[in-house]
Amino acid sequence: MPSYQRILLKLSGEALMGDDAFGINRATMVRIVEEIAEVTRLGVQVAIVIGGGNIFRGVAGGSVGMDRATADYMGMLATVMNSLALADTMDKAGLVARVMSAIAIEQVVEPYVRPKALQYLEEGKVVVFAAGTGNPFFTTDTAAALRGAEIGAEIVLKATKVDGVYTADPNKDPKATRYAALTFDEAMAKNLQVMDATAFALCRDQKLPVKVFSIFKPGALRSVVLGGDEGTLVHV
Numbered sequence: 001m002p003s004y005q006r007i008l009l010k011l012s013g014e015a016l017m018g019d020d021a022f023g024i025n026r027a028t029m030v031r032i033v034e035e036i037a038e039v040t041r042l043g044v045q046v047a048i049v050i051g052g053g054n055i056f057r058g059v060a061g062g063s064v065g066m067d068r069a070t071a072d073y074m075g076m077l078a079t080v081m082n083s084l085a086l087a088d089t090m091d092k093a094g095l096v097a098r099v100m101s102a103i104a105i106e107q108v109v110e111p112y113v114r115p116k117a118l119q120y121l122e123e124g125k126v127v128v129f130a131a132g133t134g135n136p137f138f139t140t141d142t143a144a145a146l147r148g149a150e151i152g153a154e155i156v157l158k159a160t161k162v163d164g165v166y167t168a169d170p171n172k173d174p175k176a177t178r179y180a181a182l183t184f185d186e187a188m189a190k191n192l193q194v195m196d197a198t199a200f201a202l203c204r205d206q207k208l209p210v211k212v213f214s215i216f217k218p219g220a221l222r223s224v225v226l227g228g229d230e231g232t233l234v235h236v
């Protein structure tokens, strides 16, 4: 029996690279989609926000010296590419996916319209929110918090490269230890960088819990949805 009826899944863009240097690793994408399909079979409504780090960080060298807002729009367009690839893989796996963009590019994907997104979710379609918030100076973590609150998701599930929130970045500090749970205020006061402060603050204000877990651990998404002891819960 799933613990949630409706989730907002935030997928790391960088994790899509698999063992490649940049871009989308097909096998990795197929594996992630299989895990999403498993959760939809439990009857859970799934909305997704995907990052752009796998594409945008690959071209970020070229953005040095650029206007920040222009570079950020490039980042948002990278998330559109990832969203299209994810939706295509989901369609091929038998799921019905719809991509909605926060930036108007109607020849490519439909615009984000909240009631339409809610309708798709109720119909059992997987909705992928592309182009972040549509605004520069934000991140896809904040887009996940924003869309999660808008659609009435019960939780934001941040599937990332680490298996939870640590006392320090575990990729830099081998002595860092993992929290089982902590509050938004603690995460912000300790300046824990696993999610940006804007996203944490929005989730705190909307009382929208966040679970951080590893995208690389097979079965972790299902386990989180079934209320298993997985990752780190960040709560009010």
Ligand SMILES: Nc1ncnc2c1ncn2[C@@H]1O[C@H](COP(=O)(O)OP(=O)(O)OP(=O)(O)O)[C@@H](O)[C@H]1O
Pocket (backbone or CB within 6 Å): 011, 012, 013, 014, 015, 050, 051, 052, 053, 054, 140, 141, 159, 160, 161, 162, 164, 165, 166, 167, 168, 169, 170, 171, 192, 193, 194, 195
């Ligand atoms: N206290 C911490 N606990 C856990 N991870 C941390 C912490 N501080 C920094 N990190 C880093 O945060 C990263 C996850 O956040 P990040 O925003 O980089 O990735 P993402 O949003 O999942 O990916 P993308 O930006 O590619 O979509 C981890 O890989 C980890 O190295």
Ligand SMILES: O=c1ccn([C@@H]2O[C@H](COP(=O)(O)O)[C@@H](O)[C@H]2O)c(=O)[nH]1
Pocket (backbone or CB within 6 Å): 013, 050, 051, 052, 053, 056, 071, 072, 073, 074, 075, 076, 078, 079, 131, 132, 133, 134, 135, 136, 137, 138, 139, 140, 141, 142, 143
């Ligand atoms: O609302 C948003 C979301 C994203 N951006 C830009 O896109 C890149 C990629 O997103 P990640 O969350 O880092 O994966 C981000 O670095 C921003 O440059 C944005 O401007 N607004």
